[in-house]
Amino acid sequence: MSDQTQFYLSTLLIYLFIDIIGVLGLNLQFGVAGIINFAYIVFVAVGAYTAAVLSLGPDYPGNFQHYVFGANLPFPLPIVAAGVASGLLSLVVGVISLRRLRSDYQAMVMLVLSLIATLVATNATGLVNGPAGLATVPQPLYDWLGLAPLDYQWAYAGWCAVLTAVIFLFVRGITNSPLGRSLRAMRDNDRAAAALGKNVTAMRLLIFVVGGAIAGISGAVFVEFIQAWSPGSWLYPETFVFLAAILVGGAANNWGVMLGTLLVPVGFLEATRFLPQVFYNGFIEAMQWVCVGLLILVFLWFRPGGLIPERAGRYKPRAEAPSGTSE
Amino acid sequence: MNQLIPAIGFGLITASILCIAAVGFTLQFSVTNILNLAYGDIMTACAFAAYLANHAGVNIWLAMVIAALFGAVFSVVINRFVYFQFVRRGTRLFGMIIVTIAMSLIIQNVLLAIFRPTFFSYHTSPGPSYNFGGMIFTASQLAIIGIAVAAMLAVHLLSTRTKLGKAMRATATNPSLARSCGIATDQVIDVAWFVSGALCGIAGVALVLNTATFSEVTGAGFLVPIIAAAILGGIGQPYGAMLGALTIGLASEIAATVISPSYKDVVAFAILIVVLLVRPQGILSEVATAKEVAV
Amino acid sequence: MTEQDAPILSVRDVQRDFGGVKAVDGATFNAQRGRITGLIGPNGAGKSTLMGIVAGAIKPMAGTVSFEGRDITGQPPHRIARHGLIRTFQLSAEFAKLTVLENLMVAAPGQKGESLLGAELGPLYWGRSEASLVRTARDVLDRFAMAPKENELAGNLSGGQKRLLEIMRALMAKPKMLLLDEPFAGVNPTLAREIERYLLDLRAEGLSMIMVEHELAVVERICDPVVVMAQGKVISEGSMRDVSARKEVLDAYLVG
Numbered sequence: 001m002s003d004q005t006q007f008y009l010s011t012l013l014i015y016l017f018i019d020i021i022g023v024l025g026l027n028l029q030f031g032v033a034g035i036i037n038f039a040y041i042v043f044v045a046v047g048a049y050t051a052a053v054l055s056l057g058p059d060y061p062g063n064f065q066h067y068v069f070g071a072n073l074p075f076p077l078p079i080v081a082a083g084v085a086s087g088l089l090s091l092v093v094g095v096i097s098l099r100r101l102r103s104d105y106q107a108m109v110m111l112v113l114s115l116i117a118t119l120v121a122t123n124a125t126g127l128v129n130g131p132a133g134l135a136t137v138p139q140p141l142y143d144w145l146g147l148a149p150l151d152y153q154w155a156y157a158g159w160c161a162v163l164t165a166v167i168f169l170f171v172r173g174i175t176n177s178p179l180g181r182s183l184r185a186m187r188d189n190d191r192a193a194a195a196l197g198k199n200v201t202a203m204r205l206l207i208f209v210v211g212g213a214i215a216g217i218s219g220a221v222f223v224e225f226i227q228a229w230s231p232g233s234w235l236y237p238e239t240f241v242f243l244a245a246i247l248v249g250g251a252a253n254n255w256g257v258m259l260g261t262l263l264v265p266v267g268f269l270e271a272t273r274f275l276p277q278v279f280y281n282g283f284i285e286a287m288q289w290v291c292v293g294l295l296i297l298v299f300l301w302f303r304p305g306g307l308i309p310e311r312a313g314r315y316k317p318r319a320e321a322p323s324g325t326s327e
Numbered sequence: 328m329n330q331l332i333p334a335i336g337f338g339l340i341t342a343s344i345l346c347i348a349a350v351g352f353t354l355q356f357s358v359t360n361i362l363n364l365a366y367g368d369i370m371t372a373c374a375f376a377a378y379l380a381n382h383a384g385v386n387i388w389l390a391m392v393i394a395a396l397f398g399a400v401f402s403v404v405i406n407r408f409v410y411f412q413f414v415r416r417g418t419r420l421f422g423m424i425i426v427t428i429a430m431s432l433i434i435q436n437v438l439l440a441i442f443r444p445t446f447f448s449y450h451t452s453p454g455p456s457y458n459f460g461g462m463i464f465t466a467s468q469l470a471i472i473g474i475a476v477a478a479m480l481a482v483h484l485l486s487t488r489t490k491l492g493k494a495m496r497a498t499a500t501n502p503s504l505a506r507s508c509g510i511a512t513d514q515v516i517d518v519a520w521f522v523s524g525a526l527c528g529i530a531g532v533a534l535v536l537n538t539a540t541f542s543e544v545t546g547a548g549f550l551v552p553i554i555a556a557a558i559l560g561g562i563g564q565p566y567g568a569m570l571g572a573l574t575i576g577l578a579s580e581i582a583a584t585v586i587s588p589s590y591k592d593v594v595a596f597a598i599l600i601v602v603l604l605v606r607p608q609g610i611l612s613e614v615a616t617a618k619e620v621a622v
Numbered sequence: 623m624t625e626q627d628a629p630i631l632s633v634r635d636v637q638r639d640f641g642g643v644k645a646v647d648g649a650t651f652n653a654q655r656g657r658i659t660g661l662i663g664p665n666g667a668g669k670s671t672l673m674g675i676v677a678g679a680i681k682p683m684a685g686t687v688s689f690e691g692r693d694i695t696g697q698p699p700h701r702i703a704r705h706g707l708i709r710t711f712q713l714s715a716e717f718a719k720l721t722v723l724e725n726l727m728v729a730a731p732g733q734k735g736e737s738l739l740g741a742e743l744g745p746l747y748w749g750r751s752e753a754s755l756v757r758t759a760r761d762v763l764d765r766f767a768m769a770p771k772e773n774e775l776a777g778n779l780s781g782g783q784k785r786l787l788e789i790m791r792a793l794m795a796k797p798k799m800l801l802l803d804e805p806f807a808g809v810n811p812t813l814a815r816e817i818e819r820y821l822l823d824l825r826a827e828g829l830s831m832i833m834v835e836h837e838l839a840v841v842e843r844i845c846d847p848v849v850v851m852a853q854g855k856v857i858s859e860g861s862m863r864d865v866s867a868r869k870e871v872l873d874a875y876l877v878g
Contacts (some may be wrong), residue, residue, distance in 0.1 A: 096604065104420040105362075170742065191679070196703055206697060222651050286436040300418070
């Protein structure tokens with residue numbers, strides 16, 4: 001296999017794992033707990049920015065970019081900090097904006113927050129360098145490992161694989177437990193869940209924070225690979241790519257959403273990258289977004305459960321036969 | 328202080344455009360209980376329709392009529408063939424919002440694919456300027472304000488004086504009751520979307536007339552102020568939308584002049600988020616607690 | 623008054639307005655232990671609002687609600703449920719994407735594995751209590767003859783089966799008192815007789831209940847005492863026979 005192919009494949013693999021982490025977090029919030037978070041990409045961005053400003057060296061006058069902190073922290077501290085930062089922000093946002101609103105209003109609140117966040121990041125130039133964003137974010141352990149660039153990529157892919165596995169097990173630990181069951185009940189009918197003694201506000205906030213932290217980790221690992229991050233990387237429609245992956249793959253099913261991630265952000269969007277540029281540069285990108293929209297509509301219409309639908313709990317069957325039937 | 332008067336002038340123009348748009352938006356909500364987040368993109372599509380007519384030689388004001396018709400038909404088609412189909416299936420409220428956002432993505436990017444990422448403008452001149460005690464308006468802008476007033480009057484008369492208007496209000500308040508009184512709610516909904524689609528088209532062209540150049544994202548960029556105006560006034564209430572439009576139009580322009588130009592957008596965002604979190608029913612409405620989509 | 627005679631639920635001078643309309647206007651009544659107390663009255667009398675207030679879904683503007691001697695006024699629904707006051711809903715409130723068995727299991731209070739840490743500790747931690755929960759739930763299914771539907775998604779049940787599910791789920795929540803919101807509305811007569819039997823059995827086992835109901839025939843058969851509401855107030859209390867003879871009650875139903 002040529003070096004060029006290997007570079008491409010390893011990059012694709014890294015993107016796949018990072019997207020899976022992101023999708024698992026949103027699936028926990030939306031698919032399992034029914035929290036409508038149309039601002040999810042903001043928490044990915046906060047993680048990315050946090051990791052970036054903590055990995056970069058200190059800012060100085062005359063620097064081509066301006067930002068806060070600049071602590072030059074070594075791996076894996078920026079990633080941990082990213083998860084914490086996104087988690088904390090989720091807590092604040094959750095407390096303020098998760099309300100007993102009609103669900104489309106709730107969706108709009110989050111969407112507007114997403115737009116506000118973009119406004120703030122673009123205009124507050126000293127914070128994270130405004131519209132130009134940050135660049136030259138150091139890749140973790142690059143010098144210490146001393147690997148050739150291609151080998152480093154494969155190592156990075158391996159690291160992402162491990163992280164993805166850990167997060168998958170963590171998320172699955174929730175969904176396959178009594179907590180997961182209570183979350184799904186809350187999603188299906190939160191009034192009834194509350195009437196049975198479930199503290200839905202606390203559960204919702206908990207999952208919002210956990211999902212937010214996972215988003216932050218996804219962003220951190222992403223920025224440490226591509227080494228740059230700007231408002232253009234996290235516009236509000238990006239949340240809908242994740243959403244499309246969830247709808248296509250199967251909401252609330254961890255394996256389903258991983259399949260959806262393989263198919264949508266990675267498979268579909270990457271495959272169409274190889275199509276020759278027709279009409280003009282950027283036509284393909286526009287059509288990709290049209291297809292994301294169409295995918296969402298088609299799946300919502302034909303197969304809202306997704307390719308691998310949610311699995312309701314199965315328990316060990318009884319030893320003896322049950323009695324009678326009603327109706 | 329002498330900056331304030333011209334700012335109020337700008338505010339009135341923005342308020343006029345916002346008024347037309349917000350009343351259309353709120354009308355769609357009132358009869359179908361849907362927040363149509365593709366509304367801004369439909370405005371853009373209408374603006375492009377006018378562009379095509381205009382560059383084929385049609386006068387811009389006539390092109391606006393064409394755009395209004397296009398918007399009317401387009402909106403009815405989208406509601407009938409997409410939104411209503413999902414509603415009939417039992418899609419819940421946030422499911423519908425996902426549908427409208429998907430629609431928005433599709434429309435915006437189809438426009439991008441067709442017209443390419445560049446800027447467009449109409450073949451028209453703003454006309455002579457007039458000074459009203461410190462507020463300066465071009466003839467075009469005065470026309471826009473005039474159109475807004477006329478449109479609001481038309482909506483008011485339609486809503487209160489005609490049988491159709493009464494049927495729309497009945498459908499908006501209680502669809503099943505309206506049906507049992509013999510009102511053909513399906514057709515009433517079509518008409519409501521036709522009218523609101525026309526308003527959408529007029530607003531789209533007016534928006535472009537006021538901003539000189541436009542691209543496929545122009546309408547979408549106006550969506551937040553539209554929603555803010557509609558929700559501030561009380562979603563589903565046309566008079567509320569007018570009130571909200573006036574408030575936000577004036578507030579944005581005054582903030583832009585008095586504080587800084589980048590604050591123009593911020594005002595609409597801030598008002599919307601505060602209203603959603605503090606008083607989601609807005610000034611005039613009682614809606615906000617969970618009410619599922621009207622069928 | 624001995625400990626046994628003290629009312630299990632006590633509602634005092636509760637008031638609640640909605641946009642200027644007095645939905646509940648100084649309602650006062652007691653519910654006794656081990657009885658099925660009926661709550662009846664014409665449309666608009668304020669019964670649902672009062673139920674909502676007792677269950678914690680609506681905050682009263684004035685007045686108190688006490689359960690087993692403890693003041694629960696204004697507490698959120700989940701805390702009131704934890705005290706043992708469990709409400710059922712009139713319209714289907716099943717967890718549609720969960721199986722019937724899961725619907726029952728989720729209702730049980732105090733489950734290991736419901737906290738984040740507990741969940742992550744895995745089946746080693748919560749496996750044993752889960753298994754016993756499965757057994758308890760299956761016992762309830764057997765009792766209501768719904769065992770074959772164990773793995774059916776609750777959203778696919780018939781209307782009548784959903785009603786039974788509502789009651790079974792409430793039982794799993796270890797209630798000391800049930801608040802039944804029109805359990806017989808729109809139910810076919812055969813199922814209605816079944817539900818009546820189940821409720822009487824539960825009463826015999828000592829479960830207290832309040833039942834809001836319009837079907838006066840059922841109320842007459844299984845409720846004692848009956849509380850009558852009209853225009854936001856409690857206008858009469860007593861057995862169905864006594865109450866249906868009183869002038870103020872007849873007037874209220876005629877005026878509506």
